[in-house]
Amino acid sequence: MAAFILRRLAQSVIVMLTVALVAFALFRFVGDPIASMVGQETTLAERAELRTALGLDEPFLVQFGNFVARAVTGDFGISYRLQQPVMELIMSRLPATLELAMVSGILAFAFGVGFGVYTALRRGGWASSTIMTVSLIGVSLPTFLIGVLLIWVFAVELQWLPSFGRGDTVYIGDWWRTGLLTESGRASLILPAITLGLYQMTLIMRLVRAEMLEVLRTDYIKFARARGLSNRAVNFGHALKNTLVPVITITGLQLGSIIAFSIITETVFQWPGVGALFINSVRFVDVPVMAAYLMLIALVFVVINLIVDLLYYAVDPRLRVDRANARH
């Protein structure tokens, strides 16, 4: 167990470093930060000066080294665009993204597993066919379009739900600002959460269904039936639990990509999370924010991976750490 965690940690560090390196290498091509930092009246000489001051003219590896050296102390510098410490900026935006990701993740998981189980147990029924087909719409239209359509229907035409933002928020503790405790906050969450969760829900549903069908054919399910266990016990106690083992892995990874996918949802719904921050930073070539965001994403993935592995460990007594078997 200790070895397992150690190895995971080592891998995580490598992953983070790789992501940092790759990200850093890529930033040089996203655009010139100076161009967006200064007004049009700034002379070329002044631009060059600023470039030197920011260390942008140093060799790539030196810049990277400096970045990593500061990053380990949690210092990602100051946003070129918003002039605030990047760490603070990200931390203030993170709760919004995490709340959105969590809620849509939970929605996706709950409905995904529910529908998945239903369609697996009722394979071929018209209700399952309908669920399967309708849910596919979630992966057959681009997320941004779904978001815009939801806004159009529920905010503009019906005026049931807000079209943008997070509504009212209250602080929990020092920095966690939540919208979950206010009515407008919850109302604001609905459309973005659906937009973001729809895609994941379909993926989870398909996965659960496929996995469940597989499990339902196994000998131990047949044997459980032969022992006279009730349908409920067989389907949910035995089949579902075994289905969940691989599903947990995939779902964990989904949670990570939910956070990444929130870029689009956040942009459409003007949701004040890190995704929207990132996209604005890309437009502005706000390198410190971009770098920090990517590191954060990598960290989130690494942490989720770790949790998933531990969960896997907990659920599956065979202690098969080799998840390659569980994923397809």
Next chain:
Amino acid sequence: MSDIIKKPEPGRVARAWDSDIAYSFRKSPLAIVAAGVSLLIILAAIFAPWIAPHDPFNPASLNLMDGFTPPMEPNQFTGNTYWLGTDNQGRDVFSTILYGARISLFVGFMAVAFAMVLGITLGLIAGYRGGWIDSLLMRVADVQLTFPSILLALLIFGVARGFIPPAYREAMAIWVLIVAIGLSEWVQYARVVRGATMVEKSKEYVQAARVIGAHPAKILIRHILPNVMGPVLVIATIGLALAIIAEATLSFLGVGVPSTQPSLGTLIRIGQGFLFSGEWWILLFPSLTLLALALSVNLLGDWLRDALNPRLR
């Protein structure tokens, strides 16, 4: 072997028609409809230059004043009438959809092909050789998974813009897109193929080939590959739909094919701007086409997944 394959096979079509998979296809109305719709769109896209009444990719043929013509109504300035109306550049929406589907499908197919070739090759090698090659490839796959696909595509796009000389950016955009989408998808293929390869390689027919000293490359390609293609096909089908959607999504983020040669996704992104201004047709028709295409391809994938799973028959 070639001489054997060349032998005329009178009953081939009949036999294919009679096969389990064909049967399961005939028994699934959803799959038939889905296949019909996909085929229709794919054919329409392939033959777009012959079907489409206009060539929206030829800027010289466009008249800006034709812009925003509603479907089936004459344009207020030019008096031209278009079946599905025109967009903001005066492009015939119907023709643009056909040409756009062509681009989308091209991107989709090529991205899938790219991901497939990469994933299958690496998966086969990792699964067959095992050992450190396997560990390395799988770690790379892990890192790749760690990196969300949209971000990856965004960054690849950014980099390519930096590398490619300005004069070629336009022409290369579509290839960059293909590589970006393909690169974010290959892991799936690699994993599936690796897993299946590990299963297949321990099967005795592979050992039989090894006993006679067949070359590993031959074993991989002639023996193992055909036997791991089943799940790959399923992923590829669904991957095609995903790639088409991914292309659309990326176009929303401002990276994508040039708007002078829009794909379905770009069209939707453009049309989305006219949702509240009354020009609903610019959004509606491309969206419906994309929905029909992606939905039917997805349905086909789902059907294929079940049909190829011998245990579900």
Next chain:
Amino acid sequence: MADVLLSVEGLTRRFDVSKPWLNRVIEREGKQFLTATEDVGFEIKRGETFALVGESGSGKSTIAKMIVGLLEPSAGVIKFDGQEMDFASGAAMRTLRRRFQMIFQDPFASLNPRWRVEDIIAEPIHTFGLLRGAEISNEVGRLLDLVGLSAADGTKFPHEFSGGQRQRIAIARALSSKPEFIVCDEPTSALDVSVQAQILNLMRDLQDEFGLTYLLISHDLSVVRHMAKRIGVLYLGRLVEVAESKRLFTDPQHPYTRMLLDAVPDLALSGRRRMPVTGEIPNPINPPSGCTFHPRCPKVMDICRREVPRITTTATGTAECHLLTTEDAT
């Protein structure tokens, strides 16, 4: 023609089943090896059938794989027709490979489901470049005939055949490179008895016709007895007894052989009282000390727990048991 075709000496194969490096460091464990076979030696004469029996995991397949070159031995020498097998030299292996073939246990897994039967059978011919063009299809037809199928079956796919027929196809493939020696790893254990009889008879007929030499691997003592001239009994990777087929059954030397014999259900309903079988095969990663059979042996002695018995020549062949070397044991 009683010269030795295949001889095996000190054949040992270990599998590295260690945990990953980091685990070993933290859990303060060394590397772990699974000894699949250890110090196995036997000879097979030209034209004879030599059989290996043993329970699951006793190392039968490992030996077979080493002999046909699928696995490299950790130690030991395999000599084929007096020539030592050199795994490093591709060219040498290639010329040797033509001369031996293998038949596998699972008729469903041993034929590539995507290939036509004629292609499957022709593969060794292609690979060794034995024939070309139309000769190939003639030869394939002849082989199919030989194993009791019809030449017309060549265009079919494996799934169109029953298990017994598939095993015939596998045999046809094995024969297509005109080998002298065939390793048969449980060729009939997946088949029904009525089909098994056909395959066993076929194997015998082919042996008579082509002077083939077989290494037959099986866990079924009655099959082994029916087919083999001499039999080796494996237990936990060690060859505990080798004997003439008939005599092994009438006069088993090693207690394990006796136990195996006793475990065979008695179809003849002779009502013989058997010694009850006890225990299960131990974990090969941590085999018991001394004689690995000692925890299950009804005649266990002190020395068995301490020392590995040496090979002893017995009345019927050879065996490894302290009982045979310690005078006062009986």
Next chain:
Amino acid sequence: MKPPILSVRDLVVEFPTRRGTLRALDHVSFDIAEGEVLGMVGESGAGKSLTGAAIIGLLEPPGRVASGEIWLRGERIDNLPREKMRRIRGRRIGMVFQDPLTSLNPLYTVAEQLIETIRTHMDVSEKEARKRAVALLDRVGIPAAARRIDDYPHHFSGGMRQRVVIALALCAEPELVIADEPTTALDVSVQAQIIDVLKEICAERGASVMLITHDMGVIAETADRVAVLYAGRLAEIGPVRDVIQAAEHPYTAGLMGSIPTLTQTAERLTQIPGSMPRLNAIPQGCAFNPRCTKAFDRCFRDQPDLIPRADGRQVACWLYETAKSEVSNG
């Protein structure tokens, strides 16, 4: 005479497929008396497992019981509503499957699976159930049962797992146990142990056993009577000794001849030509007619029913039709 525990009458199981309906069991009838062990043998695909599945009501769709009746102690059970049938499963009919490695849910401890089963069928407290479970494990020969009960299946070896599976099948004290090839996946040495355990416990509790296997040896050692299935039809039923030593049906006779034994000395095994027909190609008349050396024209025309013979034997073969029934038919 007591009524039989299980009585199967004219059981027909069919699979509707796109190429027509396949009849996998065709008018199978047999009884199992109280305390009796009925062996069911036949080649792969003969319909042994289907018979078991049909009795316990677990035919997998699209398979279905097309006609016939199944009586359990005078109560008809083939048409029971699902929920009622579920209560019979495990409680009155226990089932043991072939593969002990896959029959247990890997995510639950042995205790959880045992207790769940016991409490599904018996109104006992958790503690009581656990006590029973430990006792049962102990009985099937698992050492240190009280400690090992909380282990997960993967902690047990194959033989031990099969013991657990037997314990699970028996934990609600069923009157009838259907054992579908309970030892096929195990080694000979373990096989003997498992068969012994199964036999003993059933005898102890007065449960009847339907032992499905393709291994004649196991049947010979274990069963009181044996039923031979061929292509979904019963070829012969009778006391074990009679059937084995003096088979009447040509198929049974051939089958017995094709089994190599430890004592027989023949060079070649008796060989039944061909193989069992697939369900979609069962010939008209007697299903065995293409392979039968004694077939005559009637065999190609009419399907024989079980014909009662002396000593409670029954044979489905026109060779044994008495003049009387010939007359009544004619």
Next chain:
Amino acid sequence: AVTLTGVMASAETVRWARVADALTLDPHSQNEGPTHTLNHHIYETLVGRAVDGSLTEGLATEWGISEDDENVWVFQIREGVTFHDGTPMTAEDVVFSLDRARTPPSGMAALHAAVEEVTAVDDTTVHVRMSGPAPLYVQNLTNTFIMSKAWAEENGVETAPNFAAGEEAYSVRNTNGTGPYVMVERDPEVRTVLQAFDGHWADAPEVTEVIYTTISEAATRVAALLSGEVDIVQDVPVQDIARLEQTDGVRVVRGPENRNIFFSYDMSSETLASSDADDNPFAKPEVREAMSLAIDRNAIRQVVMRGESQPSAAPLPPFVNGWTEEMDAFGDPDLERAAELMAEAGYPDGFSVQLDCPNDRYLNDESICQALVGMLARIDIRVDLNAQTRSLHFPLIENWETDFYLLGWGVPTFDSQYVFDFLVHTREGSYGSFNGSRYSNPDLDAKIQSLSTMTDLEARDAMIAEIWEEVMEERIFLNVHNQVLAYAMRDDINLDVHPENQPRMTTVTFD
């Protein structure tokens, strides 16, 4: 207390949404539109800009060039002004602020490059000494805010924030201005709440609370207005204007913006990197003329801009000094003549070239470029369109990496010199940084340089006209239009369009 309740009684909150947020609240850090727009509510400048473009009084009540020294500007500072923290504003604060604004890393420094010294003569008079005559300097002051010296010193923000320092400056999120509103809450890019400052010197505004939000997606912004979640939307997509006007409860106001959209090209290099022509076609006057004959500005206005633009042929908006009506005039497209000219220039079969275009900077920028592609295709100029984000686009112009590009130019000083300095003058020193045409004319350069020190405004205007004549003759710019601004709001709100796109909530009235 009585006044307070009075204020409360008529309290009006306005929810105001626009595409982007202020980057910082530091008054001098960024010379950027949205930043200034928000800061104008919190801070004040010496002089302001009225809706018609004229200068208005701000914290200065009077201003002019000193009678004694033509190099000195004199400002009379308003009395009785207090900062939000209650301290009075003095000439010292003005001196401090101007110094702060002109010292790097201030983003405003370029506008004050000619300033030599700022001094407080007395409590209400400030002298600004220039390095030479600077008749238009006051025009540069409309976005230079006055902050409290004491407050700045207290909080360690004596200079504008320095990116390289790696620390957040206090002034980025904290304010102490003299403006009509006090910042009470700020969450960058999410929500900023302003409350009327009851100590302000001017009349109390009708709007007592401003909730300012950013909605970057156009569709969402419009949706928020339609669903009543915001009251004023500043950046209305042109295609939605007509529709919004017809919507009940929504009013749209329009006005010209101080921003001009044009194409320009490399007319000096030997060859073009992106062209298949052997030479540089843009160097040929005939080609430039042909292009100006091919462009159909009215069609762009009608279709691309949905009627919401002022087509023009000159690269400056009408209210900028130097603009003339004839400069702006253009004829109908004449493709035949254009084709002739192309043939004359030696390109009977046309040529290919890449057009670089931003896609997130100006109104419908990409669509305009696309429309041009079609128009030029008719005279066989095969244009590849490279549309990309602004941070990739503008460096191309700055680094001379583009052959053909789109640019928009606002003239904050309302004087043509600003255009010449940046777009016409040869690139050297602080001149010509956006001269992507690589045009270089020493004569013209000399004339441009002379403009800045001419105090005789008439002569200066004549010089400007002269320069313009040359520039228009050379066709350095292929002009498209002036942008039109549109604000959409609840229909009981009155707000005029500000030419610099800097609406003031103080000017909002309710029906």
